[in-house]
Amino acid sequence: MIEVRQLTKRYGDKTVVDNLSFTAKAGEVTGFLGPNGAGKSTTMRMVVGLDSPTDGSVTVNGHTYARHSAPLHEVGALLEAKSVHPGRTALNHLMALAYTHGIARSRVDEVIELAGLTSVAGKRVGAFSLGMGQRLGIAAALLGDPSIVMLDEPVNGLDPEGVLWVRNLLRQLADEGRAVMLSSHLMSETAQIADHLVIIGRGRLLADTTVDDFTRDAGSGAVKVATADTAKLRSLLVGPDVTITSSSAEELMVRGRDAREIGAIAAEHGVALYELTPQAASLESAFMDLTRDSVEYQSAPAGAARKAA
Numbered sequence: 667m668i669e670v671r672q673l674t675k676r677y678g679d680k681t682v683v684d685n686l687s688f689t690a691k692a693g694e695v696t697g698f699l700g701p702n703g704a705g706k707s708t709t710m711r712m713v714v715g716l717d718s719p720t721d722g723s724v725t726v727n728g729h730t731y732a733r734h735s736a737p738l739h740e741v742g743a744l745l746e747a748k749s750v751h752p753g754r755t756a757l758n759h760l761m762a763l764a765y766t767h768g769i770a771r772s773r774v775d776e777v778i779e780l781a782g783l784t785s786v787a788g789k790r791v792g793a794f795s796l797g798m799g800q801r802l803g804i805a806a807a808l809l810g811d812p813s814i815v816m817l818d819e820p821v822n823g824l825d826p827e828g829v830l831w832v833r834n835l836l837r838q839l840a841d842e843g844r845a846v847m848l849s850s851h852l853m854s855e856t857a858q859i860a861d862h863l864v865i866i867g868r869g870r871l872l873a874d875t876t877v878d879d880f881t882r883d884a885g886s887g888a889v890k891v892a893t894a895d896t897a898k899l900r901s902l903l904v905g906p907d908v909t910i911t912s913s914s915a916e917e918l919m920v921r922g923r924d925a926r927e928i929g930a931i932a933a934e935h936g937v938a939l940y941e942l943t944p945q946a947a948s949l950e951s952a953f954m955d956l957t958r959d960s961v962e963y964q965s966a967p968a969g970a971a972r973k974a975a
């Protein structure tokens with residue numbers, strides 16, 4: 667488990683991480699989200715002692731990172747996929763890491779296979795694509811069989827097959843009881859992997875929630891209903907705060923009543939439904955709404971440039 671408590675980091679007069687508290691629990695995938703420059707990497711660097719907090723604390727399995735005698739067994743981290751000597755082969759890179767912790771060669775072979783790097787293990791890392799570099803970084807993070815896995819933008823540069831691989835791997839690691847934390851600035855991608863979301867902007871906590879709750883709250887509140895008797899259903903559903911629109915002869919879009927209510931009313935009056943679907947709003951737009959005020963590098967709306975010209 668990673669416990670972040672009132673964590674603050676300042677560089678000069680700039681506060682990059684601001685009184686941040688959250689917990690990444692065992693058995694869960696925690697998605698750590700925020701726009702560019704929000705302070706995600708800085709927070710992750712403090713988790714593994716590469717930066718020291720100006721204030722507050724962060725512990726892994728109850729102790730600060732530096733207090734662990736064999737930290738690779740506690741936290742496996744991927745922070746900067748390209749921070750590997752380019753002249754070394756993937757195998758040599760992992761062997762060098764393994765030596766520092768007395769990890770057996772058999773474990774190196776295991777993580778090479780797990781990361782899908784068997785055919786390129788003898789190649790120099792300098793010739794690796796971004797995606798292969800990410801896979802090597804993940805292999806290194808798993809080398810010590812750690813109870814915490816923390817990955818900074820792990821799907822960056824991966825092709826769809828690679829993204830699916832990371833998604834399945836992280837789920838498997840959490841199901842084995844590990845605490846998994848990954849950072850991203852992509853809400854919809856993270857929602858497919860994570861259970862728990864920690865969203866920050868300008869170093870501050872904006873939301874600490876579950877994917878299910880975030881998705882529900884992001885919902886548009888509309889329910890799509892399909893039936894052969896739209897006229898009858900419409901008359902049954904009307905009410906003071908209910909709006910009903912129709913896009914085809916057999917479909918209604920209902921706002922102001924939830925799916926359970928609509929289903930119950932239809933059943934009570936013998937109206938057969940073919941479809942009853944709550945409409946999800948775009949997670950990405952809910953994320954953008956939440957972080958709008960904390961985006962550091964905001965692009966002008968598409969129309970603005972034209973108007974100015």
Ligand SMILES: Nc1ncnc2c1ncn2[C@@H]1O[C@H](COP(=O)(O)OP(=O)(O)OP(=O)(O)O)[C@@H](O)[C@H]1O
Nearest residue numbers: 677680682700701702703704705706707708709851
């Ligand atoms: N060593 C440093 N000295 C001064 N400022 C820094 C330093 N490291 C990071 N920053 C600043 O801290 C802010 C947060 O950076 P950080 O890399 O943690 O954000 P991030 O959320 O990981 O962003 P991204 O998604 O772009 O990687 C940025 O404004 C960055 O310029």
